[in-house]
Amino acid sequence: MAKPKLLLVDDDKNALDGLKKILSRYGYAVSGVISGDAALDVLLQKKFDIIITDLNLPGMGGLTLIQEIRKRELPVSIIVLTAYDEDIAINTKKYGVDDYLAKPVNVDKLELALERLWERQKTS
Numbered sequence: 001m002a003k004p005k006l007l008l009v010d011d012d013k014n015a016l017d018g019l020k021k022i023l024s025r026y027g028y029a030v031s032g033v034i035s036g037d038a039a040l041d042v043l044l045q046k047k048f049d050i051i052i053t054d055l056n057l058p059g060m061g062g063l064t065l066i067q068e069i070r071k072r073e074l075p076v077s078i079i080v081l082t083a084y085d086e087d088i089a090i091n092t093k094k095y096g097v098d099d100y101l102a103k104p105v106n107v108d109k110l111e112l113a114l115e116r117l118w119e120r121q122k123t124s
Helices: 013-025 036-045 062-071 086-095 107-123
Strands: 005-009 029-033 050-054 077-082 099-102
Touching (some): 005 013, 005 036, 029 036, 050 062, 050 107, 062 077, 077 107, 099 107
Parallel strands (some): 005 029, 050 077, 077 099
């Protein structure tokens, strides 16, 4: 079964590279960028199924990125990874976030979230 194409957005290059490596081993096609501005540029040029983004980003922050994605009606699911408290992550739902996970990332929980969102995309 095909897996979704992922775009990771995190300003922590080590975290980004580590998660990219892990998800690639799980069979995902993964690209990564370190800013919201770069993420929006890439999303406007290539198709991704799911974006996994941090909220704390240089330049265009994660929340602004999410708003831009939804304003442009890009067909992508969004998962937020955050070290912030849960209340902030929960509030991102009103901006169109599909799921959120706390940092440090539990890869098993992330994979479950990815599978759930991918299944929902395929059936809608």
